Each structure stands twice: as C-alpha cells, then as structure tokens.
Amino acid sequence: MTPLRADIHIGDNHSEPLGRVATQAWVFNPTHGPDVIPRLHDAKVNGMAQLGMNINGIEEIGGVVYAQSWWCKAE
Numbered sequence: 001m002t003p004l005r006a007d008i009h010i011g012d013n014h015s016e017p018l019g020r021v022a023t024q025a026w027v028f029n030p031t032h033g034p035d036v037i038p039r040l041h042d043a044k045v046n047g048m049a050q051l052g053m054n055i056n057g058i059e060e061i062g063g064v065v066y067a068q069s070w071w072c073k074a075e
Helices: none
Strands: 008-015 020-027 040-049 052-061 064-073
Antiparallel strands (some): 020 040, 052 064
8 A cells, every 4th residue: 555645633523433432543634525544433542653653443444344553654
C-alpha cells in the first residue's frame, strides 16, 4: 500500500458500526466529504516514539469489522 500523507485526528464520536460512542481515529478531510480511508473505531495509541506513533483499532468495510493498525510517521 502506498503511504498517505495526512492530518490524523483522534476523538470520541458516535460509532455507527459499534452503536455507541467510541474513540475514533480518522484522516481529516478539509472538503467535508467522505472519509479518505476507513476510520479506526475503539482507537488506542499503543506506542509512541520521537518519529511516530502506532494506533490500533477496528475498521468497518462493507458491514464487516477488521482489526487494523496505523503506523503514523512524523515528517
């Protein structure tokens, strides 16, 4: 997969797949359009260093949820 240069946001919002409020991570879209890539639900930063962080969670694609992890590298 090609790396994506993006502004990552993390916050508590209503999660449709989970049916409750959950911490989510998403790629900020300044056009207010659909998400660029699927959001991470129940997102948690599980590792951080000087040049990046790892965020774990679950994503929903086509009604199916998958475990997912993002490595976010500082530039």
